[in-house]
Amino acid sequence: MVFTATAGDSPSKPTTPDTGTRFRTGASGLFRDYMTGDQYKSDTEVVAGYSLAFAKTVEIAAGDGKDAWVFDIDETLLSNLPYYAVHGFGSETFDENSWDAWVDLAEAPAIPASLKLYKEIKELGFTIFLLTGRTESERNVTEKNLLFAGYSSWDRLILRGPSDGGTPAIVYKSEKRMEVEAEGYRIHGSSGDQWSDLLGHAVAKRSFKLPNPMYYIA
Ligand SMILES: [Mg+2]
Numbered sequence: 001m002v003f004t005a006t007a008g009d010s011p012s013k014p015t016t017p018d019t020g021t022r023f024r025t026g027a028s029g030l031f032r033d034y035m036t037g038d039q040y041k042s043d044t045e046v047v048a049g050y051s052l053a054f055a056k057t058v059e060i061a062a063g064d065g066k067d068a069w070v071f072d073i074d075e076t077l078l079s080n081l082p083y084y085a086v087h088g089f090g091s092e093t094f095d096e097n098s099w100d101a102w103v104d105l106a107e108a109p110a111i112p113a114s115l116k117l118y119k120e121i122k123e124l125g126f127t128i129f130l131l132t133g134r135t136e137s138e139r140n141v142t143e144k145n146l147l148f149a150g151y152s153s154w155d156r157l158i159l160r161g162p163s164d165g166g167t168p169a170i171v172y173k174s175e176k177r178m179e180v181e182a183e184g185y186r187i188h189g190s191s192g193d194q195w196s197d198l199l200g201h202a203v204a205k206r207s208f209k210l211p212n213p214m215y216y217i218a
Contacts, residue, residue, distance in 0.1 A: 031089040031213045035081060041113070043211045048113040051191060051208045052120050058188045060125040068185040069121050070177065070204060072192035073132040073142065075212045077118060078108040078149055090214030103138060106145035114191070114210070115150050127185065128154045131176055131197075133169050133217065135160045169217050174200030 034040055060067045071077055083102040084090055102108075122128060134142050136159045143157065164172050173196065177187060181202045190197070190204035193212035198204070 031091075032085075034211075034213060035084070035089060040211060044111050044113040047191075047208050047210050048117040051117055051189060054206050054208075055121055055124055055126070055189055058124075058126075065127055066185045067126055068129055068180065068187050069126040070129045070131050070180075070187055070190040071114075071118065072194070072197040073130055073134065073146070074108075075111075075193035075214075076191055076197070076210055077110065077114050077130070077151060078145060079111045080108050082108070084214050094215070103134070103145075104141055106141045106148055108145050108149065110149035110151065111210075117191075118151055121189070122153060126188070128156075129180060129185075129187075130154050130157045131173055132157070132159055133172070136162070168196070169194065170196035170200045173197060174202060177202035177204075 055069070058067060074080055080102065083099070087095070087098065118128070130146075132142065139157065139159055142159070146152075146154070146157075158176050160167075160172060164175075167175070177190075178201055181187060187202065187204045189206050189208065191208045191210065192198050193210040194217045195209070196217050198207035198209060
């Protein structure tokens with residue numbers, strides 16, 4: 001069973017505009033059991049399996065370097081479960097200060113299935129774009145965290161700049177994908193834990209949704 005997050009109880013207060021509007025999804029006990037049990041691990045493995053199966057069908061244009069795959073970061077490549085475990089698994093109102101302190105630690109571990117997929121996608125010859133709602137001010141800690149978790153050799157890390165300020169995630173990510181396509185890249189695959197990572201404009205030929213019952217980003 002693959003969970004998809006929906007806005008459950010009443011929306012919590014929005015985060016900074018920079019990270020989009022985030023809603024609590026409630027039911028913390030259920031989500032704790034899911035996130036810390038075998039099912040989440042197994043679901044991420046299933047998604048990674050489908051992703052790789054598709055990736056292998058893509059004909060990579062030799063020498064062109066324009067065949068691309070887009071990954072979101074949080075709850076897609078990196079797991080913030082250590083943070084959410086002490087913050088009610090998403091049931092608490094989002095707290096910007098404690099979240100920022102966690103991000104600054106740069107110690108979020110990899111989601112194992114995603115790390116394996118990332119390496120396989122890289123190996124197949126895709127150009128890798130990391131497209132995140134994190135901001136430019138978090139570039140250094142984000143790079144540090146990715147390396148800490150075992151990710152390396154991405155081609156471009158795209159973060160929210162000052163001009164992306166209050167743009168909803170789905171619009172921001174669409175705009176960035178359109179810019180990438182305008183450079184001649186062909187976005188074959190996209191991986192994210194939010195629908196706002198995957199839908200909108202310049203969508204990938206195939207999109208792969210990871211489970212995340214803890215929060216929802218519009
Ligand atoms: Mg995410």
